[in-house]
Amino acid sequence: MALAHQRLTVKLSIAALAMFGFGYALVPLYDVFCDITGLNGKTSTEAASAEAAVVDSQREVLVEFIARPNKNMPWVFEPVVTRLRVHPGEIHQVNYLARNETALPMVAQAVPSVSPGQAALYFNKIECFCFNQQALAAGQEMLMPLQFYVDPALPSQFSTITLSYTLYQVQGAETTAPAGTVTGDNYE
Structure with a gap:
């Protein structure tokens, strides 16, 4: 049971880091998108x-x-x-x-x-x-x-x-x- 909790904790930690990285990258990506499209x-x-x-x-x-x-x-x-x-x-x-x-x-x-x-x-x-x-x-x-x-x-x-x-x-x-x-x- 402890091994299952440890795997779940690792998966959730990776998901949280991925979401943080995606959120951090949104600002420059949005600026590039606006420059290209004029949006x-x-x-x-x-x-x-x-x-x-x-x-x-x-x-x-x-x-x-x-x-x-x-x-x-x-x-x-x-x-x-x-x-x-x-x-x-x-x-x-x-x-x-x-x-x-x-x-x-x-x-x-x-x-x-x-x-x-x-x-x-x-x-x-x-x-x-x-x-x-x-x-x-x-x-x-x-x-x-x-x-x-x-x-x-x-x-x-x-x-x-x-x-x-x-x-x-x-x-x-x-x-x-x-x-x-x-x-x-x-x-x-």
Whole structure:
């Protein structure tokens, strides 16, 4: 009887370790799956190149910009422009405003999402503040640029793309404010 209990204990221990390993591997596997399929609106974190893009002047796509800080992030975070009509293949730049309204220096990271999810494969960021962490001293604000284009291969069923950013605080990061950071209302 003791031998049967020992075998059962070994089998259950192996099953528990296998479940832990599977759960640990799910996060990177999910990220790879989202990158491949565009599911959940995840976009690539690599800068795109617009050199090969040809402008489709016969078509317009409405790009909507949304920004929100995480509920625990005490910054103001908003797009300067909320909507922009673009021709696929044209390069555009928009800015987002971030302001640290706390009495402490903080570091943040923006996480993008594109809707509809299938359109994420055709929304290309050339330069984006989301590629790097953003540090602001107490009371400082800055404009953060996003340079992008919509791939002309975007299927015709998509006439609107929504780009949404959520801003999160980065715990334990270096809090030196970058050059070009401004204080007060004198940003351009």
